Amino acid sequence: MTSISARDVRKAHGGNAVLRGVDLKVAGGEIAALLGPSGCGKTTLLRLIAGFDRLDGGEIAIDGRVVAGPGAHLPPEKRRIGYVPQEGALFPHLTVAGNVGFGLARRERTKARIDETLGLVGVSELAGRYPHELSGGQQQRVALARALAPRPGVVVLDEPFNGLDLDLRRAISTEVVATLRRTGASAILVTHDPEEAFASADLVAVMHEGLIAQQGNPLAVYATPASPEVARITGAAVFLDAVIRDGFAETVIGAMPLGAVAAGVNGRANVCLRPEQIVVGALRGCAATVIDRSFRGDHCVLNVAVGDVRLPVRAPAAFEADASGVVHLEISGSCVAFLPRG
Numbered sequence: 001m002t003s004i005s006a007r008d009v010r011k012a013h014g015g016n017a018v019l020r021g022v023d024l025k026v027a028g029g030e031i032a033a034l035l036g037p038s039g040c041g042k043t044t045l046l047r048l049i050a051g052f053d054r055l056d057g058g059e060i061a062i063d064g065r066v067v068a069g070p071g072a073h074l075p076p077e078k079r080r081i082g083y084v085p086q087e088g089a090l091f092p093h094l095t096v097a098g099n100v101g102f103g104l105a106r107r108e109r110t111k112a113r114i115d116e117t118l119g120l121v122g123v124s125e126l127a128g129r130y131p132h133e134l135s136g137g138q139q140q141r142v143a144l145a146r147a148l149a150p151r152p153g154v155v156v157l158d159e160p161f162n163g164l165d166l167d168l169r170r171a172i173s174t175e176v177v178a179t180l181r182r183t184g185a186s187a188i189l190v191t192h193d194p195e196e197a198f199a200s201a202d203l204v205a206v207m208h209e210g211l212i213a214q215q216g217n218p219l220a221v222y223a224t225p226a227s228p229e230v231a232r233i234t235g236a237a238v239f240l241d242a243v244i245r246d247g248f249a250e251t252v253i254g255a256m257p258l259g260a261v262a263a264g265v266n267g268r269a270n271v272c273l274r275p276e277q278i279v280v281g282a283l284r285g286c287a288a289t290v291i292d293r294s295f296r297g298d299h300c301v302l303n304v305a306v307g308d309v310r311l312p313v314r315a316p317a318a319f320e321a322d323a324s325g326v327v328h329l330e331i332s333g334s335c336v337a338f339l340p341r342g
């Protein structure tokens with residue numbers, strides 16, 4: 001199984017520092033999600049790992065062998081990396097079998113190998129079709145097959161499910177991850193969707209402004225974000241002013257223990273918790289006034305006021321405040337504290 005490591009990787013485009021010292025380690029057989037907002041440098045990093053571009057500084061190693069670094073640049077075809085570009089990008093003039101065969105060296109380009117790969121991703125019956133005769137989901141499966149055909153040690157996928165609608169997106173990403181696991185390939189999946197990252201990956205690397213701001217297992221990253229930016233990139237977050245005393249944060253809606261990140265902090269801070277940690281009830285807890293309510297399908301979001309603090313909280317879909325518009329909030333779990341900046 002093939003490991004991937006990037007150390008202090010730097011890259012500028014047109015004078016702008018896009019990657020500013022990226023460190024990332026993916027163990028053999030691990031699936032990593034590279035999660036970050038548009039423009040933070042995700043594609044730039046993938047292209048450097050795949051060998052399509054040259055880095056300006058730092059080092060990339062595949063299975064301990066430096067493939068890019070000072071004085072080193074192994075060409076893409078020698079890196080044993082499969083690349084699944086945004087929205088598949090199949091060759092329109094080639095059939096499915098032709099697309100899958102394209103990435104294979106001539107001596108490996110056999111019908112048996114192509115059939116085996118199509119079978120692996122469950123599209124054997126589509127071998128003779130052209131890309132325009134496929135649905136979006138089928139195109140994605142074929143793009144994965146094309147990347148997997150040469151049996152790469154590493155597969156990198158650049159927002160491969162972007163063009164698909166939500167249901168299909170969830171189904172295909174689950175399938176793709178299961179296929180990657182069957183092959184034993186290590187993978188880096190680029191996404192800006194935290195749910196997709198959490199559902200797919202063993203390791204989530206959160207990228208912000210050209211740096212990996214945090215990497216770790218999905219639960220750790222979600223529950224203890226290392227910065228307010230990581231908290232926002234990884235899901236909905238509620239920020240509250242707090243006073244920290246003896247490992248507890250006192251906020252306008254009550255006190256809660258601190259998670260590991262901010263142990264040792266005392267005094268004023270900004271704490272972050274997830275919306276589901278604030279439970280809305282009728283009787284117990286801190287009183288809050290409902291300002292408005294928006295229905296979201298499986299839940300609703302209430303904007304509530306506690307004194308002059310406004311915050312969004314989640315409630316059951318059918319929740320209705322009583323005539324007074326007063327609800328009670330209880331908090332559960334721990335929060336993360338960030339010291340004021342500056």
Ligand SMILES: Nc1ncnc2c1ncn2[C@@H]1O[C@H](COP(=O)(O)OP(=O)(O)OP(=O)(O)O)[C@@H](O)[C@H]1O
Nearest residue numbers: 013014018036037038039040041042043044045192
């Ligand atoms: N070849 C290039 N020439 C000049 N600027 C580039 C080039 N490639 C990327 N950039 C710039 O580098 C920055 C990072 O781009 P990149 O595509 O890596 O971001 P990203 O995180 O993948 O974004 P998205 O999620 O929108 O695909 C952007 O500001 C982009 O405009």
